[in-house]
Amino acid sequence: MQRYPSRSDLSDMESYRIALLGLGTVGRAVAELLCTTRDECAARAGRPIEVSRIVVRDPSRDREVPPDLPGEAILGGDAIEAISDPEIDAIVELVGGTEAPLEWIRLALEQGKDVITANKAVLAVHGDELFGVADHHGSSLYYEASVAAAVPILQVIQQGIPAGPVDRLTGILNGTCNFILGRLEELSFDESVKAAQAAGLAEADPTLDISGMDSAHKLALLARILLGCSVPLENLRIEGIEGLSPHDIEFGWEHDLSLKLIAMLRRNSHGTSLGVMPCFLPNSHPLASVRDEDNAVLLEAEPFGALVLQGKGAGGMPTAGSVVADIIRAARGESIATPRSGVLEQITDPGDLPVRHYLRLEVPDRPGVLARVAGALAAEGVGIAALDQPEILDTVGEQVPIRIMTHPVSTTQLDAALALLDEDLRSITRPIRIRIEE
Ligand SMILES: NC(=O)c1ccc[n+]([C@@H]2O[C@H](COP(=O)([O-])OP(=O)(O)OC[C@H]3O[C@@H](n4cnc5c(N)ncnc54)[C@H](OP(=O)(O)O)[C@@H]3O)[C@@H](O)[C@H]2O)c1
Incomplete structure (x- = not known):
């Protein structure tokens, strides 16, 4: 049985020092979790974890940094300077977007630093480049929190099941859309979006979520591991939930069906199909009862039948849990293999069936x-x-x-x-x- 080192065992160990880029919904929750679970994190990592730097867009703004955060936590606005600090072992990128994070993640990996991120967009769009840089420089890129927040789906498909056999993946990968579809039982589409915004689940501009693109980003990351290659998003059928209404939900009630935004991957002798679409699922389907901002993934394969993982798919603390788990893995030096063998050229349309x-x-x-x-x-x-x-x-x-x-x-x-x-x-x-x- 594994024994965690005691506090005195750890006092001589060199700390694992991170730069926290972003102190928004997720960044703040990560800082809080590193405070409240400080000893447990150190014990599991085998060394203390310290936040040496925090980078935000506007460091002059009044903000709460937990006073007992382990580490110096120097607050600044220059990500490049923080990444280049030779004392830093890793960056934890919790800013979002694609262009600036691409530059920051690339720079950190080139310097042999670990990168932990919750940013699915940058990995779905620039994954080939970033995983290539990580391979080339022997650095590691951890991204569990980028898919299904609290659900450790990447760990499961990377390490928990035999390689290769999953032939069907069905996922509810966007908690905001699932929340909106639930509210449509009583409200119009616009009112449901506003309810999601009021609950802190939808951005002021919800387009990325409701267009299905956010789900497609996550599907591409899952497919990269399951299929061992990258998936060009432009070749996928990606449909969102815009324009759905209570009439559609009522139809579901009348026919024992539940309306969900589904990301799917299907493999058979004819090829591989991938896409994101709103679908009615029979109420007996394992994902039909997934409510609110929960995410869930159904994996089906010959050796193990069906496996469902479900949990909070959005929100600061659920996401922070996965980020901190990745920080611990990185501090322990657990390597993370990301298979890459080119681009999936032949993608069939799941709408053909x-x-x-x-x-x-x-x-x-x-x-x-x-x-x-x-x-x-x-x-x-x-x-x-x-x-x-x-x-x-x-x-x-x-x-x-x-x-x-x-x-x-x-x-x-x-x-x-x-x-x-x-x-x-x-x-x-x-x-x-x-x-x-x-
Ligand atoms: N929120 C969720 O439920 C959730 C779930 C899973 C994954 N994620 C992912 O986690 C990441 C962060 O999301 P979030 O919801 O925490 O975002 P957020 O609340 O908007 O916070 C973004 C943070 O980044 C900082 N920032 C923005 N631009 C910057 C720049 N140019 N340089 C330095 N700092 C900058 C902001 O600084 P200021 O504080 O000064 O504005 C803020 O602290 C995204 O990739 C998102 O997709 C979020």
Whole structure:
């Protein structure tokens, strides 16, 4: 059994010194956690962990730095200067964005320093370069917190399961979108976004989350480990949750389905498909009950069947837990292997697999409209399994929603049918179509 060193064993050990870049939601939580778990962190790392420097955008602003933070914690605004400090062993990048972090992470790795980051965007976009620099300079890049915050999914797929066998990954990877979809049960889309902002889960500009791009960044990082190569984001089907409404949630209730933003990876003899799409899941599906800002990943493989990992997917403290775990790993000198064998060129579209679809159209309440919709669908071979239009009095000439469940078709086939619809039938809102996964 492993025995952690005692406080007196540790007093002679050289400290592991970090520069904390960013003292926002996550950075502050990391500082707090390093204070409250100081002895345990030192014991697990085998040496004390100290914060030597903190870098923020505006060091003149009044801010709370925990007074008992281990280390000197010199506050400044110059990241390059902090990274280049020869006393620093590692940088912990908790700023976000892509361009400046690319430069900082590259510089730290070139200097042989460890890098710990929660920044999925910089790794999804510049991963090839950064993992290459780390390999070249024998430095390590730790990024557990960048995917599913508190859920140690990267550890599990890197070390906890046999290499190679995962042939299906289904993930709820964006806590903000999951929270918004939950609020849609009672609120409009715009009100649900505001609720997520008020809960500190969505940025002032929520585009990265609601467009599905944040989930795609995380999917690309998971795929890099599972497939051993990088995934060009521009080759993925990436769809978000914009424009969804309580009508769609109600359809789910009526049919025992739950609406989720799903990131998926499927491997079979025809190839590998990857994408991000809102999907209806049967209520019996293991991810259907994932609520609020939780994230969850379902891994399926021949040797172990199905495995679900679930936990807080956003928020300062849940993310800080994974960041601090990575700092401990780095301080212990645990290396982290990141397989790289080129780029995944052949990516198939997960929308190619025929499934039932839900379709909502806002159309003018006029005679003949339903016939035109049915005609467009029939022209592309899309069969209607069920159709309903709420009975609303006095709406003649106004826009009303019609909701359709199709027989199994590919998403591409359905999109071709929707393209045939007259402009005036889809003028006010774009059609909403959602796959119903089995
Ligand atoms: N928030 C979450 O729930 C969560 C979850 C998982 C991963 N992440 C990732 O964690 C990272 C940080 O997110 P966050 O929510 O903590 O961000 P945040 O609250 O916006 O904090 C950003 C911090 O970075 C500092 N900063 C910004 N630009 C800078 C610059 N040019 N030079 C130096 N410092 C700069 C800011 O300084 P000032 O204080 O002076 O403004 C602030 O302290 C992002 O990559 C994010 O994707 C966040």
